[in-house]
Amino acid sequence: MTELILTTFDWVPEPPRGLVRDLRIRWALEEAGLPYRVESVPFEDRGPTHFAHQPFGQVPWLTDGETSIFETGAILLHLGGQSEALLPSASGTRAAAVQWLFAALNSVEMATQPWVLYQFTGDTTQTPGRQLMDRFAAGRLDRMDAMLADREWLVGDFCVADLLMADILRAVDRFDGLSAHPACRAYVARATGRPAFAKAHDDQLAHFAAADAARAP
Amino acid sequence: MTELILTTFDWVPEPPRGLVRDLRIRWALEEAGLPYRVESVPFEDRGPTHFAHQPFGQVPWLTDGETSIFETGAILLHLGGQSEALLPSASGTRAAAVQWLFAALNSVEMATQPWVLYQFTGDTTQTPGRQLMDRFAAGRLDRMDAMLADREWLVGDFCVADLLMADILRAVDRFDGLSAHPACRAYVARATGRPAFAKAHDDQLAHFAAADAARAP
Numbered sequence: 001m002t003e004l005i006l007t008t009f010d011w012v013p014e015p016p017r018g019l020v021r022d023l024r025i026r027w028a029l030e031e032a033g034l035p036y037r038v039e040s041v042p043f044e045d046r047g048p049t050h051f052a053h054q055p056f057g058q059v060p061w062l063t064d065g066e067t068s069i070f071e072t073g074a075i076l077l078h079l080g081g082q083s084e085a086l087l088p089s090a091s092g093t094r095a096a097a098v099q100w101l102f103a104a105l106n107s108v109e110m111a112t113q114p115w116v117l118y119q120f121t122g123d124t125t126q127t128p129g130r131q132l133m134d135r136f137a138a139g140r141l142d143r144m145d146a147m148l149a150d151r152e153w154l155v156g157d158f159c160v161a162d163l164l165m166a167d168i169l170r171a172v173d174r175f176d177g178l179s180a181h182p183a184c185r186a187y188v189a190r191a192t193g194r195p196a197f198a199k200a201h202d203d204q205l206a207h208f209a210a211a212d213a214a215r216a217p
Numbered sequence: 218m219t220e221l222i223l224t225t226f227d228w229v230p231e232p233p234r235g236l237v238r239d240l241r242i243r244w245a246l247e248e249a250g251l252p253y254r255v256e257s258v259p260f261e262d263r264g265p266t267h268f269a270h271q272p273f274g275q276v277p278w279l280t281d282g283e284t285s286i287f288e289t290g291a292i293l294l295h296l297g298g299q300s301e302a303l304l305p306s307a308s309g310t311r312a313a314a315v316q317w318l319f320a321a322l323n324s325v326e327m328a329t330q331p332w333v334l335y336q337f338t339g340d341t342t343q344t345p346g347r348q349l350m351d352r353f354a355a356g357r358l359d360r361m362d363a364m365l366a367d368r369e370w371l372v373g374d375f376c377v378a379d380l381l382m383a384d385i386l387r388a389v390d391r392f393d394g395l396s397a398h399p400a401c402r403a404y405v406a407r408a409t410g411r412p413a414f415a416k417a418h419d420d421q422l423a424h425f426a427a428a429d430a431a432r433a434p
Binding site: 125 | 288
């Protein structure tokens with residue numbers, strides 16, 4: 001097995017800590033028990049090497065031997081191929097898990113992300129565009145709540161689609177956006193109660209805290 | 218080979234015609250030359266069968282024998298496994314194409330969709346939340362424009378990632394959102410100039426026009 005290297009920023013400001021997307025990959029690697037190493041790239045001065053690995057200048061990316069992959073969804077799918085704990089190998093369940101992986105990103109996060117960004121800015125002005133987006137988000141959360149009311153995880157056992165969906169809903173919950181969606185909230189609590197999440201979350205916070213210490217005069 | 222059945226709405230109002238997501242699947246099927254049949258579900262009265270296939274009450278979904286798949290990204294990945302015209306089989310190129318499939322959905326569409334929704338409502342009020350989202354979209358388009366300036370397609374030959382990326386950028390172009398991004402605009406023109414796109418687009422418009430005719434008194 002080749003060495004897995006996860007690259008994230010060396011430092012980020014306080015507000016996004018605990019939400020930077022390397023967390024999704026750390027979490028998956030911890031769930032799978034796959035050994036990995038974390039490397040850093042500058043947050044403030046993103047150079048050509050950074051853009052060569054991640055064309056949007058974001059993080060994370062994963063290198064696995066000769067392969068360098070960006071996009072958390074693609075990385076999670078790649079890691080899923082290495083561990084039954086992340087993606088079931090039976091073809092029917094696997095197809096269902098993959099479809100939910102896409103649903104988390106494109107049916108749920110695409111709808112909830114604008115709501116989260118509004119909360120980040122503290123913007124409370126209601127306009128027609130915003131109202132449309134708020135309805136879009138609420139509609140998707142309503143459907144997720146109905147689905148999660150009668151199941152523990154999306155497809156049988158916990159899988160990489162749950163990891164992603166729970167992390168997306170966690171961002172909504174952080175701004176108290178799940179008060180009308182108790183099944184979503186309980187699902188986030190179940191997922192983030194897993195030891196692998198706690199390890200990933202603590203490790204991300206420690207990584208950025210170490211950068212603060214190194215910057216201190 | 219099992220029969221492929223693409224399910225979409227029986228009818229939709231005028232504004233989204235030409236943008237309903239079954240187009241992405243029609244386009245892929247036409248590119249691959251895979252035979253398929255189109256079935257309809259009611260737009261106005263979405264029942265339990267609909268939600269059983271597509272839990273958000275959206276379209277499309279694809280049935281391939283015993284397998285029913287929702288999420289256009291998951292469907293395109295599934296079809297990619299059936300045709301080299303959609304997804305290259307060499308592992309390195311394939312991994313690159315898959316990562317760009319995710320990038321189209323989660324790095325680009327997630328950023329541009331709010332901008333498109335604002336245009337749909339005609340909302341022009343600038344607020345801090347909206348300004349943040351507009352910067353998010355512009356930043357992603359800037360990066361796409363830099364990348365597309367020196368290549369015809371994302372990864373070697375045209376593949377399913379181009380189909381998706383071009384369809385996402387097309388929605389921005391529809392509201393003249395690519396005037397500052399000429400490489401993106403040229404890429405949309407190249408992609409939509411393909412005969413498979415024209416066939417898919419015409420077929421979608423004809424499908425909804427036939428429903429208008431059936432509704433007429």
